[in-house]
Amino acid sequence: MTNRRILSLWFPRLGADRLVRREPVLGGVPLAVVQDQQNMQVITSLNALAQQHGLRVGQPVRDAHAMCEGLITRSRSPAAEAAFLASLRRWAGKFSPWVADEAEDGLVVDLTGCAHLFGGEEPLVQVVQEDCADLGLMTHIGLADTRGAAWALARFAGQVGVSDRNGDAIDQEARATRSRAGKRRHWTRGGAAPVTTLGRTAGAHRIAAPGQTYGALSPLPIAALRLDAETTAQLGRLGLRRVGDLLGQPRASLARRFGRGLVMRMDQAMGSAPEPVSPAKPAEHFAVRLTLPEPIGLEDDILAGIDRLLPRLCQSLEAKGRGARRVRLQAFRSDHDIQGVEVGLARPSRDPARIRPLLELKLGEIDAGFGIDMLRLEAVRTEPIHDRHAVGHLEAGRVVSARLAGNTALDDLIGRIGARVGLEAITRLHPASSHVPEKTSTIQAAAWTAPHDGAWPAPATPRPLLLWRPEPVSAPDVPQMPHAFRWRGQNLVRLRAIGPERIAPEWWLDDPDWRTGVRDYWVTQTQDGQRLWLFYGHGGTMSSGWFCQGAFA
Structure with a gap:
């Protein structure tokens, strides 16, 4: 049976290297990637220049600025770093198909039976180092018989626990x-x-030969066994500061004092306990293509191709229980150019009849040139669609009635308008729990939210159709409703008024528009037919006075 060989890749500057790849100018200045932790900002990643100034990961940003005057900081994006690590995982697939993530800044590769394809382990490690150098990444490499030993060599090779x-x-x-x-x-x-001190050996080897795991791990510090800081500190107080010191101790006493976790980590590092490398599940991909015998250029021909592609795409979506939210159509021209359009749907769907009209609206943006040789249709973004369950005749009738009275037509309308102006431009209002007039509703994207279920909560008094920020009104500074006032350059005379309705500000918030304090609102009708919403601010941190905030239909 072939012995296992595990490769561990550690990227200690993953966050900083990712930013330097995007902005090369950051490579010439001290750079720190920071993140909020416990009401303060701490450093999560540094580039080489920042480390030369004595900065370290986990250090508060305020201390780092005191040590390095020209330090440049960038906020950490965990999602972007995870996507970058996923791309590195695809790159590592050239060495072995068994690649998995190792925490947030590393990869682990099962090289069993693969090293000979690169001429051996030493040449393979050299290829890894050259590729990482070309990518602008700093990497530490460990290669051993077990996953735990490879992890320890990648992060602690060259360090000696005294x-x-x-x-x-x-x-x-x-x-x-x-x-x-x-x-x-x-x-x-x-x-x-x-x-306890950690030293560097002159010629530290990060590759442990087959069967030499014990000798490679013995001089390393206890932390190389992937133990928590508290357990490492307790072992250090007992004088057990190297892995070799720990491996020679009775296992039963270690388990009684420190728990089975310590013994399990020892067994995983030495190969007594299994620790397989489970590759990440590949992302679901939904795409179909149609190769044409002769180039086409008419919209009717493209639509005919779409009619052949859409059912196949929807069948693959249905097999996985998903629906398309965004669909991309690509036309490969005979001159090797690619023309593409994208459409979005207000609800996930795998119905060709709902996707085809949206694609038809976008066909005018495709330039066929000298002809199109191939069409490709891809569901760029998908969402799960819940399976239906069987019900009786009475319940089925209710479901059909509710579906017919539903908003399928509205969703199609949103999709059609979104194909023209973009789905982000279509919004809807949802009620909000607030007594402040301008905060009684929130604006949400119509394509990503469901309509409000139930009656809209109505206030005790009517609210104007149009609301705007308070505008000053020229009137006597008294709480009584004035008979005549001036607003927007108009001299207006009151015909009748209803009020007042007193509304207090949200005292727990500092809203600049509510620094006038308590307001008394009046529904005012003028002699020229306008119905305005005026209020008198009694004065908080600002002076008192009259303002106009809305108009009724």
Whole structure:
């Protein structure tokens, strides 16, 4: 049976290297990637220049700016880093089909039976290093018989846990022991006992030969076993600071004192416990294509091709229980140019009759040139569609009635308008829980939200059809409704008024529009037929006065 060989790739500067690839100018300045943690910003990644200034990962940003005056910071994007790591996972597939993520900044590759394709393990590691250098990535590599050992070599090769035979540090010992410490010749009189340090060996090897896992891990610090910080600190206080020191201890006593997690990590590193490499599940891909015997250029011919492609695409979506939210049509021309259009749907669908009209609206944007040789249809974005369940005749009638009274036609209309102006431009209002007039509703994208279910909550008094930010009104600064006032350059005379309705601001928020304090609202009808919504602000942090905020139909 072939022995397993595991390759571990660690990218300690993944976040910074990703930004430098996008903006090469950042490679010439100290760069730090920061993230909010516990009410402060801390560093999550650094480039080489920032590390030369003594900065470190986990350091507060305020301290980093004090140490490095020209430090440039960028906010961390976990989603972008995960997408970048996914692209690196696809790149690592050239070495083996068994590739998986290792936390948020590494990859693990099962190289069993694959190294000979590159001339051996040393040439393969050289190829990995050259590829990462071409990609502008700093990488540490570990290769061993087990996943745990490869992880340890990638992150701790070259670091040595200095063992202290005298056990605990002097500041951890009892008072009597500390009083005798000054008499020990090998300690400096009056100083502290030796403590754990990490050193670098001159020629550290990151490749452990087959069967040499014990020798490769023995000099490494305890943290190389993927233990938590608390367990590592407890072992250090007992004088167990190297992996070799721990492997020689009785397993039963270690399990009783530190739990089975420590023993499991030891077994995984040494190969006694299995730890397989499970490759990430490939993303679902929905696309079909049609190769044409002769170039085409008419819209009717393209539509005929779409009619052949759409049923196949919808069948593949139905087999996976998904519906398309965004569909892309690509036309490959005979001059090797590619013309493409995209359409979006207000609801996920796998019905060709609902997708075809949207594509037909976009065909005018395709330039056929000297002819189109191939058509390709792809569901760029999909969402799950819940399966239907069987019901009785009475329930089925209710479902059909509800479906006929539903908003399928509205969804189609949103999709058609969205194909012209974009789905993001179509919005709808949803009620919000607030007594403030301008906050009683929220604006949401119509394609990504469902209509409000139920009656719209109505206030005790009517609200104007049009609302705007408060505009000043020239009138006497008194709480009584004025008989005549001036607004927007118009001299208006009150015919009748209804009110007042007192509305208080949200005291827990500092809204600039509500710094006038408590408001008294009036529905005012003028002699020229206008119905306005005026209020008198009693004055909070601003002066009091009259304002106009809306108009009735």
